[in-house]
Amino acid sequence: METADTVLAVQDLTMHYKTRQGWVAAVDDISFDLRRGESLGLVGESGCGKTSIAVSLMRLLPDNARVLSGQIWLDQEELLSLSADEMLHVRWKGIAMVFQAAMNSLDPVYRVGEQIVEALQAHFPTMRVAQARERVAELFRLVGLDPRLMDRYPHEFSGGMRQRAVIAMALSCQPAVIIADEPTTALDVIVQDRILKELRAIQKQLDMGMIYISHDIAVIAEVSDRIAVMYAGRMAELAAGESIFHHPLHPYTSALMGAFPSIKGPKRELTTLPGEPPDLLHPPAGCRFHPRCPRATGVCQEQRPPLEERMPGHAVACWHPLEVRNGC
Amino acid sequence: MAAESKLVRVEGLRKWFPLSGGFFRQSRSAIHAVDGVDFTIAAGRSLGLVGESGCGKTTTGRLLTRLDAPTAGHIYMDDPQMGAVDLALLHGKELKLFRRRVQFIFQDPYESLNPRRTVFDTVAEPLVVQGEGTLVEREERVVRLLDLVGLTPAASFLFRFPHELSGGQRQRVAIARALIIEPAFVAADEPTSMLDVSIRTGVMQLMLELAQRLGVSYLYITHDLAVARYMCQEIAVMYLGKIVERAPSEELLANPLHPYTRALLSAVPIPDPRYRRQTIEISGDVSRPIDPPPQCRFYARCPVREERCRQEEHPPLVDKGGGHMAACHRV
Numbered sequence: 333m334e335t336a337d338t339v340l341a342v343q344d345l346t347m348h349y350k351t352r353q354g355w356v357a358a359v360d361d362i363s364f365d366l367r368r369g370e371s372l373g374l375v376g377e378s379g380c381g382k383t384s385i386a387v388s389l390m391r392l393l394p395d396n397a398r399v400l401s402g403q404i405w406l407d408q409e410e411l412l413s414l415s416a417d418e419m420l421h422v423r424w425k426g427i428a429m430v431f432q433a434a435m436n437s438l439d440p441v442y443r444v445g446e447q448i449v450e451a452l453q454a455h456f457p458t459m460r461v462a463q464a465r466e467r468v469a470e471l472f473r474l475v476g477l478d479p480r481l482m483d484r485y486p487h488e489f490s491g492g493m494r495q496r497a498v499i500a501m502a503l504s505c506q507p508a509v510i511i512a513d514e515p516t517t518a519l520d521v522i523v524q525d526r527i528l529k530e531l532r533a534i535q536k537q538l539d540m541g542m543i544y545i546s547h548d549i550a551v552i553a554e555v556s557d558r559i560a561v562m563y564a565g566r567m568a569e570l571a572a573g574e575s576i577f578h579h580p581l582h583p584y585t586s587a588l589m590g591a592f593p594s595i596k597g598p599k600r601e602l603t604t605l606p607g608e609p610p611d612l613l614h615p616p617a618g619c620r621f622h623p624r625c626p627r628a629t630g631v632c633q634e635q636r637p638p639l640e641e642r643m644p645g646h647a648v649a650c651w652h653p654l655e656v657r658n659g660c
Numbered sequence: 661m662a663a664e665s666k667l668v669r670v671e672g673l674r675k676w677f678p679l680s681g682g683f684f685r686q687s688r689s690a691i692h693a694v695d696g697v698d699f700t701i702a703a704g705r706s707l708g709l710v711g712e713s714g715c716g717k718t719t720t721g722r723l724l725t726r727l728d729a730p731t732a733g734h735i736y737m738d739d740p741q742m743g744a745v746d747l748a749l750l751h752g753k754e755l756k757l758f759r760r761r762v763q764f765i766f767q768d769p770y771e772s773l774n775p776r777r778t779v780f781d782t783v784a785e786p787l788v789v790q791g792e793g794t795l796v797e798r799e800e801r802v803v804r805l806l807d808l809v810g811l812t813p814a815a816s817f818l819f820r821f822p823h824e825l826s827g828g829q830r831q832r833v834a835i836a837r838a839l840i841i842e843p844a845f846v847a848a849d850e851p852t853s854m855l856d857v858s859i860r861t862g863v864m865q866l867m868l869e870l871a872q873r874l875g876v877s878y879l880y881i882t883h884d885l886a887v888a889r890y891m892c893q894e895i896a897v898m899y900l901g902k903i904v905e906r907a908p909s910e911e912l913l914a915n916p917l918h919p920y921t922r923a924l925l926s927a928v929p930i931p932d933p934r935y936r937r938q939t940i941e942i943s944g945d946v947s948r949p950i951d952p953p954p955q956c957r958f959y960a961r962c963p964v965r966e967e968r969c970r971q972e973e974h975p976p977l978v979d980k981g982g983g984h985m986a987a988c989h990r991v
Contacts, residue, residue, distance in 0.1 A: 377856035490945050520712035520883065520946070525927035525939055547856065550929035554937070573933035591861040592931050593886035595913050602890065604865060605858040608826050 339541040340366040345402035356612045358384040360565040366541040373556030374545045380562040428507035432514045438486040445482025471500040492523035509541040564620040571646035581653040627652040667703040673733035692949040693719040695901035706878040708888030711898035721847035725764045763838040767850040769830035773822040780818040786841045805836040828859035847879040900949040900957040907984040917986040
């Protein structure tokens with residue numbers, strides 16, 4: 333899959349959390365790549381491993397987490413083999429992240445602009461304050477904030493403005509890859525819409541690779557070129573957005589689409605999935621979806637299905653995928 | 661429409677929260693959280709109350725179930741068991757008696773259940789408060805309700821604690837608790853917004869099924885218009901303490917009249933990558949309704965405002981044809 337355009341390549345990534353009850357298999361042997369200027373949507377429910385992938389890529393792991401295997405290539409550099417000091421140079425410059433709770437990403441006792449100036453000076457030690465402030469003003473304009481607001485404190489910002497400021501901070505060192513982890517989940521729909529549009533425009537304009545993480549398949553549909561559907565720490569399906577939505581091959585993807593109400597189109601029955609996602613302390617053998625799957629057979633209980641390309645550019649991890657169509 | 665019996669009729673409902681401060685803490689200003697709201701809910705039908713954070717939708721639900729007392733206005737309830745009454749005027753014993761007819765389901769099933777009480781204690785509590793049944797009878801009713809909300813076998817859930825349940829199971833317990841005394845009316849505040857998609861549909865369908873079986877009406881409070889479409893026959897859109905539009909659900913989505921509703925609908929992401937959505941831009945952010953001027957609440961952000969919208973009072977909610985109500989000078 334790797335091409336000259338590939339900016340990030342993740343290979344066989346496995347990450348576990350240690351808990352008092354044992355090891356939780358949060359990310360289990362995940363591989364994917366991201367092209368320059370491409371937006372990849374990671375969609376799935378709580379605990380499917382989407383945020384765990386993000387913190388592994390950033391190497392911002394909590395103390396109880398371990399990457400057990402895998403490689404993360406950012407351009408020509410393998411991130412997991414870097415020392416903590418070396419990683420400091422990659423983080424924010426090479427790969428940056430917009431976190432879920434904007435309030436927690438900003439220090440309440442410093443002015444918003446100052447925090448970005450500080451981040452800039454940490455990465456570009458020769459940069460003078462005046463230069464850095466100029467850059468912050470530029471970033472503020474880019475994300476649709478009035479540059480005069482840079483000397484305000486976070487509490488003076490509304491939720492939407494804070495999220496914009498956090499995006500400006502993530503963009504400050506011109507990263508090659510930006511990870512956005514549910515950046516609009518706490519926002520109202522009108523503000524969400526504005527921020528999504530701007531984030532997408534900036535990502536295209538700067539030709540960045542973006543990994544957009546959300547549980548909301550409608551948001552994912554709108555911001556992603558390709559979509560990866562996650563289930564219980566594994567990738568169930570990976571394909572172009574249209575292909576995923578119009579020809580889902582994995583029964584889980586199909587159920588997810590069917591369960592999601594929309595305000596457009598005729599009102600249709602919503603489908604329900606029986607059961608609940610598995611406890612990852614004791615994940616089911618074989619395909620992790622098999623206890624809830626209407627198509628499951630013996631093989632699903634025993635063997636893990638590999639993620640295989642079944643249609644051009646459309647990969648699925650399932651022993652009994654839904655109908656594969658030719659062409660289209 | 662006229663032949664349908666109105667279960668709840670709300671008139672001029674207001675809730676102002678005074679802001680502390682001023683001389684001797686005598687407050688001059690107030691947040692007009694709910695500021696003159698009228699609507700009706702027919703028996704066995706449900707109304708979806710949608711709007712952005714801070715629009716007053718949760719406060720409206722709390723007033724209707726009398727978790728809060730209104731500043732002004734009436735909540736007439738015509739209940740087959742208890743007769744006609746104005747809920748806004750009830751106190752003490754009368755109010756307690758009426759609590760068997762109106763119930764509330766909270767958003768967060770992790771916070772609304774007491775972690776030290778078993779499922780049985782939680783679900784049976786309304787019966788205990790109302791002094792209904794013996795212990796044996798209560799247990800029978802709890803088991804029946806747990807079966808009804810899909811927590812089966814009920815016996816295996818009775819003596820579990822909330823931490824032993826998943827989010828979806830907790831919300832089912834909260835629903836069982838709300839329905840055990842067979843209320844006529846339930847206000848549900850975003851009951852599924854904390855749940856994952858694959859769990860959410862099940863809880864939504866359960867609530868719909870129970871509404872039919874038990875003849876309950878919901879005031880379904882949500883920020884998600886798509887969810888309101890599935891849960892309710894009618895949708896009311898709130899903005900800064902006012903209902904700006906109200907119509908049958910499909911009609912509201914297909915033919916929004918108020919400029920705010922139009923902007924809101926145009927911002928909802930569509931789960932279809934082929935769909936090209938055209939956003940209707942409105943300026944600014946939602947403000948807080950602190951002593952709002954008498955003009956239309958949406959004036960500052962409205963893309964179609966004119967001089968009269970500034971000079972005249974907030975427009976009344978009037979029928980623009982076929983039961984489609986809107987509060988706007990321009991439509």
